[in-house]
Amino acid sequence: MSYRLTAPAPGWTTTTDVVVVGSGVAGLTVALNVRQAGLRATVVTKAMLDDGSTRWAQGGIAAALGEGDTPEQHLDDTLVAGAGLCDEDAVRALVTEGPDAVRRLIAVGAAFDRDEDGEILLTREGGHHRRRIAHAGGDATGAEISRALVAAVRSDPGVELIEHALVLDLLTDADGHAAGLTLHVMGEGQRDGVGAIRARAVVLATGGMGQVFSATTNPAVSTGDGVALALRAGAEVTDLEFVQFHPTVLWLGPEAEGQQPLVSEAVRGEGAYLVDGDGVRFMVGQHELNELAPRDIVAKAITRRMQEQGAEHMYLDGRHFGAAMWETRFPTILASCRAHGIDPVTRPIPVAPAAHYASGGIRTDLHGRTTVPGLYACGEVACTGVHGANRLASNSLLEGLVFAERIAADLTARHATGELTERAVDVAGARAAQPVPLLAPEARAEIQRLMTRGAGVIRSAASMAAAEAGLAHLAEHARADLADEKPADPRVETWEATNLHLVASALVAAAALREETRGCHWREDFPDRDDATWRRHLGLALQERGELRAQPSPVR
Ligand SMILES: Cc1cc2nc3c(=O)[nH]c(=O)nc-3n(C[C@H](O)[C@H](O)[C@H](O)COP(=O)(O)OP(=O)(O)OC[C@H]3O[C@@H](n4cnc5c(N)ncnc54)[C@H](O)[C@@H]3O)c2cc1C
Ligand SMILES: O=C([O-])CC(=O)C(=O)O
Numbered sequence: 001m002s003y004r005l006t007a008p009a010p011g012w013t014t015t016t017d018v019v020v021v022g023s024g025v026a027g028l029t030v031a032l033n034v035r036q037a038g039l040r041a042t043v044v045t046k047a048m049l050d051d052g053s054t055r056w057a058q059g060g061i062a063a064a065l066g067e068g069d070t071p072e073q074h075l076d077d078t079l080v081a082g083a084g085l086c087d088e089d090a091v092r093a094l095v096t097e098g099p100d101a102v103r104r105l106i107a108v109g110a111a112f113d114r115d116e117d118g119e120i121l122l123t124r125e126g127g128h129h130r131r132r133i134a135h136a137g138g139d140a141t142g143a144e145i146s147r148a149l150v151a152a153v154r155s156d157p158g159v160e161l162i163e164h165a166l167v168l169d170l171l172t173d174a175d176g177h178a179a180g181l182t183l184h185v186m187g188e189g190q191r192d193g194v195g196a197i198r199a200r201a202v203v204l205a206t207g208g209m210g211q212v213f214s215a216t217t218n219p220a221v222s223t224g225d226g227v228a229l230a231l232r233a234g235a236e237v238t239d240l241e242f243v244q245f246h247p248t249v250l251w252l253g254p255e256a257e258g259q260q261p262l263v264s265e266a267v268r269g270e271g272a273y274l275v276d277g278d279g280v281r282f283m284v285g286q287h288e289l290n291e292l293a294p295r296d297i298v299a300k301a302i303t304r305r306m307q308e309q310g311a312e313h314m315y316l317d318g319r320h321f322g323a324a325m326w327e328t329r330f331p332t333i334l335a336s337c338r339a340h341g342i343d344p345v346t347r348p349i350p351v352a353p354a355a356h357y358a359s360g361g362i363r364t365d366l367h368g369r370t371t372v373p374g375l376y377a378c379g380e381v382a383c384t385g386v387h388g389a390n391r392l393a394s395n396s397l398l399e400g401l402v403f404a405e406r407i408a409a410d411l412t413a414r415h416a417t418g419e420l421t422e423r424a425v426d427v428a429g430a431r432a433a434q435p436v437p438l439l440a441p442e443a444r445a446e447i448q449r450l451m452t453r454g455a456g457v458i459r460s461a462a463s464m465a466a467a468e469a470g471l472a473h474l475a476e477h478a479r480a481d482l483a484d485e486k487p488a489d490p491r492v493e494t495w496e497a498t499n500l501h502l503v504a505s506a507l508v509a510a511a512a513l514r515e516e517t518r519g520c521h522w523r524e525d526f527p528d529r530d531d532a533t534w535r536r537h538l539g540l541a542l543q544e545r546g547e548l549r550a551q552p553s554p555v556r
Helices: 024-033 069-082 090-106 141-154 226-232 263-271 295-309 320-327 330-341 396-416 442-456 461-483 492-513 540-544
Strands: 013-015 016-023 041-044 159-162 165-172 178-185 193-198 203-204 243-250 273-275 314-317 347-359 359-362 375-377
Touching: 016 330, 016 540, 024 041, 024 396, 041 203, 069 090, 090 141, 090 375, 090 396, 141 159, 141 396, 159 178, 165 193, 165 226, 165 492, 178 203, 193 442, 203 396, 226 359, 226 375, 226 492, 243 263, 243 295, 273 295, 295 314, 330 347, 375 396, 442 461, 442 492, 461 492
Parallel strands: 013 193, 016 041, 016 203, 041 159, 203 375
Antiparallel strands: 165 178, 178 193, 243 347, 273 314, 314 347
């Protein structure tokens, strides 16, 4: 399962002003906005520019755009969904700046669906008390946002784009200020292999960590690399236990692994029902919003009903929409269901929860600054405090947009005062003194199985102890193998497996410590919410206790 790898020292170095890791809504928005201040931006991305979660977003982007809606109402719904852990200042920034941020996205070129009068069409999703979600292409919102942002960065010569490049670790100067990063480029020519980018500031926008679990809506690139990098760099990471499981993911069988097709909450927003194996609408009476209760509540209700009925899935019934509505309003979902042999026009869709979103991540302030000077984070990798214990539906794209703009504003202001200076960094000397055992690519599936069994929708001390033991076993093998023969240079899959292991270990440690049920963290052995004891951010508690330590970089 493990290798001793001798990763090469950075073989080449390049320089920029701001290096952005990730090319989803968050990363590209930062790049476009720092350009307005005349700063050079370099965007590094693991695969193609549009391979992150952004492209897959279906339902839409939430913002108080409709008549009669206000940021205050959006704030209320966000706070309720967050189950007592939201940072109200961060939510206020999100909901008040959100509508204009969406208008600026439209100005960049994103086309949202509109009625015949040209007004933006709005839908509903779980936890929203009114229609507030703008969508594009019916259920292809993320694809349209991604298309517009990619076109914009491609047409700006001041944005350098490096695709097929996996960022490994942070470089810091003698003062501990971020000074760039190391990366592994899977290409040919001068920039092949492990290299370094020196920069005045580093922005992490690496998206989620859904690939920690066997079945997830997230694409293959969502391996938690940004959180792993942050942990190794000693940045504070928090709320990792709050993994959101989307209630309605197309059920493809008990062995289904990897990215699974989502069936958007907007389908319920437009009137589809959740029914059990007997055709009973089991959400009715469980919450004032019935099927449109916040996501954690619906995911729990589905899981409970599955347990009661010994079923592997429930059903989402939208047959009453009729073919024309499915074709115009939900063309992506219709096509993906039909591709798997299910026609939602004539049959209820089998659905079950799957890992969807990391509500926690790298702790930031309201300007996207992490606890390492010069290191910023935004989008799903960050924990701005907006989501608390459970994110409100369609607040993620908005958070990526708003906090990316805030980071760019902070960088612009620091640039204006001359504070954003070049940093001296000894790239070759930045390598860790100790070799770090890297996990072989095959460890990925084992980590996913351990996490799904031990720290999935429902958790207990016993299930998480088993996951911890399994993860420790994988790490021990890594250590035991240090004397082994050196294999070929690490592959992307090797870096990813190593990052997944670190992130999974941190997630289980945080989830084991939180002895209560809150938001999307569901403890079988502690079924109640405990406000007296458990309001604090546990990632910080773990770091204070030395259990989430900074670790040396694998690049040595
Ligand atoms: C199927 C699906 C549907 C969704 N629907 C909605 C919705 O309707 N509304 C909503 O608000 N949210 C939705 N979400 C959530 C939302 O799409 C994501 O949270 C959001 O797009 C994340 O944006 P991001 O920019 O932070 O990251 P991403 O879009 O995931 O981009 C991350 C980028 O980082 C790159 N990267 C990662 N690691 C590295 C590395 N080591 N080196 C270099 N590059 C790296 C990736 O390749 C990628 O380019 C959905 C998510 C999924 C999966
Ligand atoms: O259900 C949807 O389409 C919305 C969604 O995934 C999200 O907000 O993460």
